[in-house]
Amino acid sequence: MGKLPDHGFGLLLLLPALVLVSLMVLYPLARNVHLSFYEKDLHSGLESRFAGWYNYQRLGHDSRFFTSFFNTVFFTGVSVSIELLLGLGFALVLNASFPARGAIRAMALIPWALPTAVMAMAWTWIYNDVYGVLNDVLLRLGIIDEGVAWLGTPSAARWAVIFADVWKTTPFVSIILLAGLQSIPADLCEAIRIDGAKAVQGFRLVTLPLLLPSMVVALLFRTVHAFGIFDLIYVLTGGGPGGATETVSVYVYYNLFRYLDFGYAAALVVATFLVLLLVAILTYLPMLKREVELG
Amino acid sequence: MQDLGSGMLRKGCFILATAGLLLFSVGPFGWEVLTSIKPSSEIAQSPVVYVPSRVTFEHYVALFARRDFGGYLVNSAVVSSLATLLCMIAGMLAAYALAKLNIPGSPLFLVIVLAVALVPPIILLIPLYEMMRWADWINHRGALVLPYAALNLPFATLVLRAFFRQIPQDLLEAARIDGFTRVGILFKIIVPLSAPALATTAILVFVFCWNEFIFALTFITTDAYKTIPVGIAGLSGVTSPYEIPWGLISAAAVTGTLPLIVLVLIFQRRIVQGLTAGALKG
Structure with a gap:
């Protein structure tokens, strides 16, 4: 081993990672595309039969797919926007110096660390229409006149799902933004204040532009992950009521394990996620690479 | 004097924001903890019971x-x-x-x-x-x-x-x-x-x-x-x-x-x- 040149030795060290990723990620990606051109369902006795573009043609007529796609876009757009705004607010609070800051930062992290599926059970209890604490608090505050069936009506359920996601992932966004805030030199803020800028102006002219790279990173990762949301919705609503909160991931899962339609599920995945992934990678790669080089 | 007032106001806002952040972050989990130590009869109750009559570990058992x-x-x-x-x-x-x-x-x-x-x-x-x-x-x-x-x-x-x-x-x-x-x-x-x-x-x-x-x-x-x-x-x-x-x-x-x-x-x-x-x- 001592005789190997540095790059040969380096490649040897990369081998375990490459094998693991090829087997568990790269091969499955390719197999997914392959499978999407086959019929593998109950008709075919779960044998693979070449079907050409058949699965993709089906997709064009599948209104449930379009509904779930729209739901996914709505969920992603709204929750990621709220998370960025709220995360920015949290980051500003957590960046200030005050007593017990470490403890408060730790508590702010808690939602991020808890298993989504377990907390989804907690949210079904909080959202319960008769005994739920949310309705009770809102009634006492006089915000609503009668209990809302948060998970029982389509529009309420959409917002209930979004709020639970905002709760879970805002800490992640605020940590990324907090790191961005900490990298802004303090004398820069000082200088602009001496120049006579007000706090709001300083924020707009100095903080926000310098925070932009962190915001882009947070936005990218949140968007891609929100687009793939499964566990929260599967446990909280199962996609209901009446498909109002069914995202593409949930629909894919049902195609697999309720309808045993592997080929079609694969086509759904390719049409939705591989396209999204390609767009994201091509758009953001230069920026991400720079981030990594700097980090 | 005006400076002092606006400083206090800012401090107040800040404390309020921090309290909101804490309530938001810990609230849902805190509610789970409270539910888990309530006697069964006080869990499915309307109006909601905030202070249980006694603490019980029956659910953990x-x-x-x-x-x-x-x-x-x-x-x-x-x-x-x-x-x-x-x-x-x-x-x-x-x-x-x-x-x-x-x-x-x-x-x-x-x-x-x-x-x-x-x-x-x-x-x-x-x-x-x-x-x-x-x-x-x-x-x-x-x-x-x-x-x-x-x-x-x-x-x-x-x-x-x-x-x-x-x-x-x-x-x-x-x-x-x-x-x-x-x-x-x-x-x-x-x-x-x-x-x-x-x-x-x-x-x-x-x-x-x-x-x-x-x-x-x-x-x-x-x-x-x-x-x-x-x-x-x-x-x-x-x-x-x-x-x-x-x-x-x-x-x-x-x-x-x-x-x-x-x-x-x-x-x-x-x-x-x-x-x-x-x-x-x-």
């Missing part, structure tokens, strides 16, 4: 009397530990290669790593399910350990690479002149120097593995091998199909998340550092 729950904890611990170990070994070697050795095409490897970090698990579910069926690994811990290690590998590699790059190249050159082999440099110099970074990364990977849901739901179908998230999500119909045992579920949620809360409270600073270095996991 009932929870651990169920044979399967202790099993979920053990399964989660075993699967997450093994996956973390595997991920850290592969990640450490790869990060060393990418940070400190001149590899042709290392930008390409970085691109692959970044792309894999973005993959949502649903993309891999169908082919992995086929694979696990083919390997007869349905209801086998390996069916979770390997995918978990692979999915967290990009994150671990990027974080460790960021930390390894901070180690001065001169130090490694000097070690080489002193007769250290490249393997010796990794294990006798880099690993001890970056022990905190390794711990941070391992904690984060462990948390991600502990929380994973869709693979655990799909590849494990018998109770004996279920992990905490899937086990708890399945508790809603255990006592009777008509009544959801909220006390039991709350006790389970508190127990199943307690290890994570302890980790967060102890390692808050490290977790923030690690997440920032990787800046990658949602």
